[in-house]
């Protein structure tokens with residue numbers, strides 16, 4: 001039986017063309033700065049997102065950590081969402097390794113942080129308080145796209161208070177492709193419309209873009225120099241990394257616009273899950289479908305669900321709040337199988 005793996009968009013296998021690009025990549029020693037494939041990727045992403053410099057990183061976690069440590073000093077704080085990856089899912093690295101205090105805020109239902117909450121949590125310059133230094137947002141967040149008007153307002157607020165602005169854009173291109181209509185269908189222009197509101201952005205290539213490994217951090221030349229020092233210290237200085245950068249570069253050139261297919265499959269899955277008793281489907285904006293089970297079905301019935309799905313060749317995550325993520329290796333038949341397995345279980 002074939003399996004459709006909807007646990008995450010990180011599970012994709014590199015395509016044959018991507019593997020060919022990896023094999024053909026010219027390589028050097030990136031710690032000496034002379035891996036041409038790494039340099040080409042960094043230059044391409046910086047240029048396409050409107051930044052002066054960029055740095056290839058092994059993971060998004062390290063990329064965000066280097067960003068936070070490059071924006072903030074010991075005793076500074078960053079304002080961040082309660083469910084943001086940089087706060088909740090990175091092992092507390094900013095605090096542990098950077099001596100940077102998080103100021104987490106609750107999210108609104110659209111994933112944003114209320115501007116009034118941000119303003120109220122920027123501390124005055126007083127020895128009692130950590131120094132408020134940075135605002136960190138995430139887009140997409142939980143599969144939701146932050147509105148451009150919101151990004152503009154949050155950015156203005158940050159600048160008024162002297163805060164730097166970092167975007168965890170692990171899924172930046174999902175947000176860009178979802179909003180590309182307003183940018184004349186140009187996903188890169190749509191991405192720039194987002195990144196224009198930030199001093200730095202981290203983009204994952206190992207999510208929906210479909211590369212096996214890697215993230216890229218973008219920012220000013222000074223900022224990237226500081227991040228480069230932290231990356232070395234954190235053990236992220238890689239040698240013939242061009243073999244990985246070539247995969248990411250292939251994804252950047254060939255697998256951005258196709259994210260629209262993943263979004264369409266998420267819509268199809270959500271539609272296929274409508275009308276089940278005790279099951280509430282959140283309308284997906286990009287490639288993630290969240291499904292909440294009501295308390296009546298959430299008990300024992302929920303506990304057997306993942307095994308049932310697995311027996312039908314469907315992998316997902318969650319217990320009472322299920323998560324189905326579409327990606328490069330999912331097709332129409334796969335999402336239809338997932339919907340059918342859910343219908344079978346809840347009918």
Ligand SMILES: *Cc1c(COP(=O)(O)O)cnc(C)c1O
Nearest residue numbers: 059060061062085138168170204
């Ligand atoms: C996946 C992800 C990251 C980085 O994760 P790594 O597994 O370290 O590459 C960062 N932020 C968000 C929002 C993510 O989804």
